[in-house]
Amino acid sequence: xxxxxxxxxxxxxxxxxxxxxxxxxxxxxxxxxxxxxxxxxxxxxxxxxxxxxxxxxxxxxxxxxxxxxxxxxxxxxxxxxxxxxxxxxxxxxxxxxxxxxxxxxxxxxxxxxxxxxxxxxxxxxxxxxxxxxxxxxxxxxxxxxxxxxxxxxxxxxxxxxxxxxxxxxxxxxxxxxxxxxxxxxxxxxxxxxxxxxxxxxxxxxxxxxxxxxxxxxxxxxxxxxxxxxxxxxxxxxxxxxxxxxxxxxxxxxxxxxxxxxxxxxxxxxxxxxxxxxxxxxxxxxxxxxxxxxxxxxxxxxxxxxxxxxxxxxxxxxxxxxxxxxxxxxxxxxxxxxxxxxxxxxxxxxxxxxxxxxxxxxxxxxxxxxxxxxxx
Numbered sequence: 001x002x003x004x005x006x007x008x009x010x011x012x013x014x015x016x017x018x019x020x021x022x023x024x025x026x027x028x029x030x031x032x033x034x035x036x037x038x039x040x041x042x043x044x045x046x047x048x049x050x051x052x053x054x055x056x057x058x059x060x061x062x063x064x065x066x067x068x069x070x071x072x073x074x075x076x077x078x079x080x081x082x083x084x085x086x087x088x089x090x091x092x093x094x095x096x097x098x099x100x101x102x103x104x105x106x107x108x109x110x111x112x113x114x115x116x117x118x119x120x121x122x123x124x125x126x127x128x129x130x131x132x133x134x135x136x137x138x139x140x141x142x143x144x145x146x147x148x149x150x151x152x153x154x155x156x157x158x159x160x161x162x163x164x165x166x167x168x169x170x171x172x173x174x175x176x177x178x179x180x181x182x183x184x185x186x187x188x189x190x191x192x193x194x195x196x197x198x199x200x201x202x203x204x205x206x207x208x209x210x211x212x213x214x215x216x217x218x219x220x221x222x223x224x225x226x227x228x229x230x231x232x233x234x235x236x237x238x239x240x241x242x243x244x245x246x247x248x249x250x251x252x253x254x255x256x257x258x259x260x261x262x263x264x265x266x267x268x269x270x271x272x273x274x275x276x277x278x279x280x281x282x283x284x285x286x287x288x289x290x291x292x293x294x295x296x297x298x299x300x301x302x303x304x305x306x307x308x309x310x311x312x313x314x315x316x317x318x319x320x321x322x323x324x325x326x327x328x329x330x331x332x333x334x335x336x337x338x339x340x341x342x343x344x345x346x347x348x349x350x351x352x353x354x355x356x357x358x359x360x361x362x363x364x365x366x367x368x369x370x371x372x373x374x375x
Contacts, residue, residue, distance in 0.1 A: 040246045041179065042169045042255070044285070050172035064313020080167040085110040087149040089141065090157055091134075091195075091229075092116050097157035100294030104301035108163035111149065115141055135229040139219035139236075142201070143210050150175035152206060155198035160291040160300050166200070168285060169247075169255065178204040180237055183256040184244035184276040191276055192234020193244050197258035198288040199230065208240045246277050253283035260290040 051058070058076055066073060088109035092098040098114050106112045117134055138154070145152055151170055155161060173179060179202035182193025193199035201209075213219055237243070247255050257264045263271055264281055272279040291297045330348075334341055339351065 040248060040250070041173055041181065042247065042285070043172075043250050044168075045250070046172045047168060062313045063308040063310050067308070068313075077164045077167070080164065080171060081108070081110065084167040084170050085148075085150050086163060086166060086170075087145055087152045088112040088161075088163075089145075089152060089154045090114050091138075091154065092157045094157055094294070097294040097297075100291075100297040101157055104297045104305075105161050105163060109153070113141075114157075133220070133229075135232040136219045138229045138233065139209075139213060142206060143213060143219070145206055147203065147207070150203050152201045152203075153198060154195070154201075155288065156195060158290055158292050159196070159198050159288055160297055161198060161288045162286065162304070165255075165285050166287045169287060170200070173202070175203045177202060178208060178240075178242045180205055180234075180242050180244055181247050181256070182244060183247070183254070183258045185274040186276055187231065187274055190231065190235055190238065191244055192231050192237075193256075194258045195230035196290060197256040199233070205237065205240075205242050208242065209236070212236065212240060244276070248277060248280070249283040249285055251280075251283070252278075253280050255283045255285055255287045257282070257286065257289040260292055264289055 056079070061073060065071065086109050088106060088111065090098065090101055090106065090112065092114050102112070102114075115137065117137065142152065151166075153161065153163075153166065169181075180193065180199065181201075182199035183197035184191055185194050234244070249255060254264075259267070259271060267279060267281075291300060331341055334343070334348075334351075337351070
């Protein structure tokens, strides 16, 4: 009886040991969840610490004071533009979209470069001449980026970027370290940042790329498919131990959005299925999303940068001081045009008629985009 108990105990011990070994192995392979701490490069508290270290103090001012008041202010966004320089590289397929980028968010970059790319939608992507690959074009362009710039943002021409939020994201980071930021996805065992959401490389990462392709290989060494530059960039960066980071904010909300706003707010089952980190909409510090068409960029820019909400104030309700009396106004008008004051009312009207469009001509001119001020 004693021998039976001993043998049973031995077998039970072996089974328990095997079970615990399997449990440990499974637990080690289990992916991280939101309950576990995940290192993220952006934290608004970290930014605020950086801000205080700069011996800066912020205070809120009303739009009324900012627009109509006599005091001069330095905006936080303007200060960041001098401290965090961003080189914007836009991959252009549509001239219309490229013009929209230049007239809207592109004006907020420290420098913008439009890189024309071609796409043939009538043919299935196949292996072609390496030098015609979009990856080769991107690689050569990144190699030529001046070392003066701290951060390089690459986006397609249908992406809308809040450059101010990007600078907020990057301000407390050291650009000489190796950063590769965007919306990480996993495809064919490679983790890379989707081009549709834009991706950001630090100066340190660009230097590593330049060294790799100047010393050991050329941009065209890799046999690539034509329009997978984001995937091959991720592959080459991975060989340098530079991998995508979790760019969600402290609350776990997404900042780089690879789709348009409708699919950001109401994602379908197939959206984000390749994403490394769960998509949660949406961070108040969101950086990029798809606009799809140039027309929508003007709309977004108007809503985000031009519309102002006046909740209080009185400066805007004050009448401007008159520099001339009413009688001096028309006399000054004629003097500037070398016209005598002794003219008839019909002659005076004729002068104005030549200067001001009639309603039909005015409406016709307003249809041209050049007549709108998006600043």
